[in-house]
Amino acid sequence: MIQTIRIGTLLRETVASPYRNLVTRPTGAAIRNRIQAAIADSDCHTALLDFSDIELLDLSCADEVVAKLLLDGGERGSRFVVLSGLREDQHEAIEHVLTTHRLVVAAMPGGEHPAPRLLGWVTADARTAFALLCERGAQLAGDLAGALGWPAARADAALEALVLHRVVQTDGDRYQPLSIG
Amino acid sequence: MTRVIEVPATFDDRSFEQFAAAFGQWPPEEKILLDARGAQWGSPFGLLAMLTAGQALAEARRERPLFTVPTNEDVRRYWARAGFFTYAAELFELHGKLPKVTATGPSDVLLDVTPVRATEDVHEVVEKISQGASRILHGELGLEMKATLRFSMALSEACQNIVEHAGTSGWVAVQAYTFRRRLGRRVVVIAVSDAGIGFRRSLESTHAKRFGDRWGDGAALEAALIQGVSRFRDPGRGQGLAFIKRFLDQWKGKISIRSGTARLAIVPPWDEDVPLSEHLPFFPGAQVQIIIPAQDPETR
Numbered sequence: 001m002i003q004t005i006r007i008g009t010l011l012r013e014t015v016a017s018p019y020r021n022l023v024t025r026p027t028g029a030a031i032r033n034r035i036q037a038a039i040a041d042s043d044c045h046t047a048l049l050d051f052s053d054i055e056l057l058d059l060s061c062a063d064e065v066v067a068k069l070l071l072d073g074g075e076r077g078s079r080f081v082v083l084s085g086l087r088e089d090q091h092e093a094i095e096h097v098l099t100t101h102r103l104v105v106a107a108m109p110g111g112e113h114p115a116p117r118l119l120g121w122v123t124a125d126a127r128t129a130f131a132l133l134c135e136r137g138a139q140l141a142g143d144l145a146g147a148l149g150w151p152a153a154r155a156d157a158a159l160e161a162l163v164l165h166r167v168v169q170t171d172g173d174r175y176q177p178l179s180i181g
Numbered sequence: 182m183t184r185v186i187e188v189p190a191t192f193d194d195r196s197f198e199q200f201a202a203a204f205g206q207w208p209p210e211e212k213i214l215l216d217a218r219g220a221q222w223g224s225p226f227g228l229l230a231m232l233t234a235g236q237a238l239a240e241a242r243r244e245r246p247l248f249t250v251p252t253n254e255d256v257r258r259y260w261a262r263a264g265f266f267t268y269a270a271e272l273f274e275l276h277g278k279l280p281k282v283t284a285t286g287p288s289d290v291l292l293d294v295t296p297v298r299a300t301e302d303v304h305e306v307v308e309k310i311s312q313g314a315s316r317i318l319h320g321e322l323g324l325e326m327k328a329t330l331r332f333s334m335a336l337s338e339a340c341q342n343i344v345e346h347a348g349t350s351g352w353v354a355v356q357a358y359t360f361r362r363r364l365g366r367r368v369v370v371i372a373v374s375d376a377g378i379g380f381r382r383s384l385e386s387t388h389a390k391r392f393g394d395r396w397g398d399g400a401a402l403e404a405a406l407i408q409g410v411s412r413f414r415d416p417g418r419g420q421g422l423a424f425i426k427r428f429l430d431q432w433k434g435k436i437s438i439r440s441g442t443a444r445l446a447i448v449p450p451w452d453e454d455v456p457l458s459e460h461l462p463f464f465p466g467a468q469v470q471i472i473i474p475a476q477d478p479e480t481r
Contacts, residue, residue, distance in 0.1 A: 021307045023337040024300045025345070056307060056330050058337040059424050063417040089330040096424060100416055 003044035007065070008053020010034045020055040028064025035069060039079055046178055048108075052085025062093040063100075070103045080166050080178050083119070084108035095119045106130075106167040106178060116177060118167060125150075126165075129158040130177065133168060138176035183247070184209055186234075188217040192227030194437060194470050200230060202462040208241035215273065220251040225354035225372035226470045228265045228294055232352050235272030237376035237465040240349060250277035258282055263354065264293035291317055291369065292355035299350075303340045306353055307333050317357045321367055322475040324432065331428050332369075332473065338421030339373045339469055346412065347377025347466060364451050364474055371471040379467055380405050380440040383412050398441035399459040406438060406445055425471065432473050440467040449474075 011022055014030045022028065039047050049066075051057065057065075069081060083094070086107055098104060098120025107119050116134045118127055132147060133139055139147070145155035159175045162168035168175050186203040189196035204213070215231060223231075231248075238246050248269060251257050260266060261282040269275060291313045295306055315329045324332075336355070343351035353373045360368045381401040388404050389396040404410045406426065411419030422436075426447055429436055437446035437454065444458045451474065 015304065017304075019304055019308060021304065021311070021333070021337075023307050024303050024341055026300045027304070055311070056333050056337070058307075058334045058341075059420050060338065060341055063420070067417050087330075089327050089334070093334065093424075097417055097420060100420060 001044040002046050002048050003038070003042045004048045004050055005035055005038050006050045006053060007031065007035075008051075011054070020053060021058075022054050022061045022065070023056060023058040025060045025064050028061035029068075031061070032065050032069050035065070036072070042079075045078070046080040046082060049081065049083050050085045051083065051087075051090055054085075054090065057090040057093050059093050059097060062090075063097040066094050066105060067097045067101045067103055070098070070105060071101065080169070082106050082108060082178055085110060087111055091119060104165045104167060122165065122167075123158065123161060125154060125158040126161040129155065130162055130167065133162075133175060133177045138174045140174055144175070182211040183214050184211040185214045185216050188215055188220050188223075188231065189227070190219050190221045192220060192222070192230070193224035194226045194439075194468075197226065197230055197439070197464075197468075198461060200227075200234075201464040204234070204462070204464070207463045207465065208238060208243055212244045213238060213246035215246060215248045218249050218252045218277070220256055221253060222256065223260060223265075224358075225263075225294075225356045225370055226374070226468065228260065228263065229352045229354055229372045229374035230464075230468060232265070232268055232272060232294065233374045233376045233464075233466055233468070235269065236350070239272055240376060246273050248273035248275050250275060250279060252277075254280070263290050263356070264295070268294060268296065268352070289317075289357040290355075291357060292353065294352055294354045297340045297343045297351045297353055297373075297375075300341075300344055303337055303344065306340055307337050310336055310355060317369055318473070321357065322369060322473065324473070324476060328428075328432070335425045335428060335471060336371055338425060339371060339471065341421065342467075342469070343373065343375045343377070346380075346383045347375040348383075349375060349377040349466075351375025351377065351466070360472075360474070363453075366475040368475065369473045371469075373469040374466065376466040379465070380438070384410065387412050387414065397459070398443035399445065399457055402438055402440060402443055402445035403457070406436070406447070429471065429473070432476070434471065434473040436469070436471050438467060438469050439464065 010031050102121040104118050104120035104122040107117050118130055141155050145152050163170050258280045261280045292310050318324045318329050319326050340353050355371050357369045381398045384401045392400045406422050409419045409423035433449045435449050442461050442463050446454045448454045
């Protein structure tokens with residue numbers, strides 16, 4: 001089950017105004033607290049953070065909302081986080097702050113990006129493996145290694161990195177991207 | 182005794198040093214008179230510098246300074262429309278004829294002189310600027326549409342530095358004008374200034390040690406602007422200036438920061454500024470200027 005959290009709605013409720021600009025650290029921290037509360041109250045395995053109502057996302061808010069949410073793994077429990085409705089400049093802001101923290105998150109297709117993509121810091125192999133999973137669906141590590149012409153150990157390492165960053169699910173054998181929508 | 186500080190006829194970031202030097206020891210013991218009668222033009226940086234001086238004197242509990250308004254009526258009206266006198270009246274005893282003009286902002290003033298005291302003010306600044314930024318940045322300067330959002334982001338980060346690090350309030354103003362002498366093109370200028378603790382004191386407890394004897398205002402500016410450090414140990418902090426610098430590289434823009442006795446600039450090819458100046462006259466707080474030029478028509 002997917003829990004969609006509309007960031008624009010949280011922003012309007014938090015700052016009690018019609019602003020569509022997600023700026024400043026205190027605002028970002030307040031939004032993150034609301035997201036964490038919503039996730040804690042839900043049984044869904046994935047939280048989809050929908051930014052489509054947001055105009056501007058500055059670096060401070062990207063850091064407070066996304067990076068600190070991912071850093072706070074304990075609060076999230078076993079839940080996955082995926083982003084949607086991002087515009088190009090928002091992609092950039094999130095990519096920048098996550099790279100600084102060596103974190104990564106999956107973003108849904110949108111705008112200039114027709115396929116799901118990873119934002120933040122991850123190895124080139126992990127990025128390639130993620131793209132293949134998104135294109136072909138669930139894969140065994142051996143099948144992925146074969147498709148990419150990699151040794152098994154290289155495919156294992158890339159897939160394990162994706163699992164560790166919680167951008168890919170596994171039942172122990174097969175690896176698949178987070179199923180959204 | 183009253184110390185008379187003559188406001189430079191053309192008051193921008195270059196003539197600022199003459200203005201700062203005139204205060205002597207900070208805070209000055211004497212009563213201060215800012216004499217702007219001969220002023221012919223003031224950039225956003227110059228207008229904010231005068232307000233910052235007034236604020237710093239008030240915070241140092243010095244006698245309320247005097248201010249004589251420009252003799253030139255056009256200059257007076259322009260400063261009034263940019264909102265300068267609204268806040269100058271709170272900090273100075275004003276002398277001279279003030280025009281009956283409210284801060285409606287001439288068409289090239291993207292953001293009137295605006296106080297930045299708290300987080301809510303940053304929201305207001307970003308909201309206000311988004312209404313006119315696209316017209317100027319895309320329409321006049323030929324920047325791509327998404328530059329408008331990056332510009333607002335840069336403005337937001339620059340203003341947040343006041344709220345988070347200055348220890349007091351500050352000011353912001355944004356204006357478009359033609360840079361005749363240096364560039365011969367239209368530019369948008371963001372000026373942000375505060376009368377707070379400055380970069381050196383803000384970073385001292387966490388970064389002075391690794392610089393050793395080199396530590397000072399110049400080293401603090403280098404640490405913040407070049408290395409992207411912050412007084413917080415959180416690696417997510419200190420990224421705002423680094424991000425602004427990256428955007429400015431792309432737009433051939435310029436950022437300069439003056440704090441305490443030093444000034445650091447990232448100098449684009451069209452300018453001949455000195456990257457780092459040290460041992461300048463002391464001036465309180467921090468003053469940031471960001472210049473974004475019209476893009477070369479051939480590369481648009």
